[in-house]
Amino acid sequence: MSRGERFRQISGNMSVENELGGPEGEIESAKKRKKRGGGFSTEGRSGKPWNREEARVFQSVFGKNTLLALYKLINDGHFSELHGEFNSGKEASIFSGIDRYGKFVAVKIYRIEASDFSNMLPYLKGDKRFENIGNSKKEIVFAWNKKEFSNLRKMEEEGVRVPHPIAFLENVLVFELVTDEESGGISPQLKKAYQEISDPAGFSEQIVLEMEKMHRAGFVHSDLSEYNILVSGGRPVIIDCGQAVLLTHPNAQEFLERDCENVSKFLSRKLGYGISKEELLKRVLSSRKSEGEAREERKNG
Numbered sequence: 001m002s003r004g005e006r007f008r009q010i011s012g013n014m015s016v017e018n019e020l021g022g023p024e025g026e027i028e029s030a031k032k033r034k035k036r037g038g039g040f041s042t043e044g045r046s047g048k049p050w051n052r053e054e055a056r057v058f059q060s061v062f063g064k065n066t067l068l069a070l071y072k073l074i075n076d077g078h079f080s081e082l083h084g085e086f087n088s089g090k091e092a093s094i095f096s097g098i099d100r101y102g103k104f105v106a107v108k109i110y111r112i113e114a115s116d117f118s119n120m121l122p123y124l125k126g127d128k129r130f131e132n133i134g135n136s137k138k139e140i141v142f143a144w145n146k147k148e149f150s151n152l153r154k155m156e157e158e159g160v161r162v163p164h165p166i167a168f169l170e171n172v173l174v175f176e177l178v179t180d181e182e183s184g185g186i187s188p189q190l191k192k193a194y195q196e197i198s199d200p201a202g203f204s205e206q207i208v209l210e211m212e213k214m215h216r217a218g219f220v221h222s223d224l225s226e227y228n229i230l231v232s233g234g235r236p237v238i239i240d241c242g243q244a245v246l247l248t249h250p251n252a253q254e255f256l257e258r259d260c261e262n263v264s265k266f267l268s269r270k271l272g273y274g275i276s277k278e279e280l281l282k283r284v285l286s287s288r289k290s291e292g293e294a295r296e297e298r299k300n301g
């Protein structure tokens, strides 16, 4: 039995499509999709059988357990259609999908076998929430995915602009697809879109504010750069929060300094917003302090 057939068998009545969307944009409107009809198929966008790239994506991402996790997430109503992979990072492939109300979602699937997860450990082990996880690839990836979900939830609660987390299971995360109303497509990374920003100083200041909020929420992102900031409606959205650690993590200060260095370099060089690593660090750290002071003051009267 081919993998496609097995997928169809496992997926039962779930509606899954294999549309490899282009990067940043080209999301099909719900209306168009409806007209075209949904459902799983082994045909690509052109209606021809999968090309080699499409087949590669399918094989590297959709192991049996991943298919089952997707099935459960769909059955539990967290989303209803999986479209094409629109981006992939070092450890995960990101797909667009649709929920039952016709709203776009992002589905991030960690490739369990195909990646090296040893670099995840330092961000898990020092985190008191995940101290007791095992050392198998699977345990590490599942913990990482759970961590990304809970980080997003807490950050969102504290007002950080992150994609809204919807659900997670094993190596699959379902969350808001960050889109750009102006272009009508998927939001681009700051790295690619910075030249189109109409108010670079205002945008830079918003990034600093997001960093302050994140710090007040008790987190250090730990991989913050122009790659993990998206531009949506002229404002920054912070993504890729799996490695974010609590401020109590033994390396939190080091990670924060690295984030400040990356961000200050980009803001200064590409957005003309002169802020040194030290200044940025001071602002982020003092935002928490002033919040603490404010709390003290409230307490004292």
Ligand SMILES: Nc1ncnc2c1ncn2[C@@H]1O[C@H](COP(=O)(O)OP(=O)(O)OP(=O)(O)O)[C@@H](O)[C@H]1O
Residues within 6 Å of the ligand: 087, 088, 089, 090, 091, 092, 093, 094, 106, 163, 175, 176, 177, 178, 179, 186, 187, 188, 189, 227, 228, 230, 239, 240, 241
């Ligand atoms: N919710 C989302 N909405 C829109 N685009 C997204 C979303 N999540 C991820 N992306 C896109 O997919 C890319 C890869 O996602 P992400 O950075 O989360 O994956 P990763 O595998 O953890 O990446 P990395 O290579 O940085 O380790 C992002 O840079 C971004 O362009």
Ligand SMILES: [Mg+2]
Residues within 6 Å of the ligand: 089, 227, 228, 240
């Ligand atoms: Mg990333």
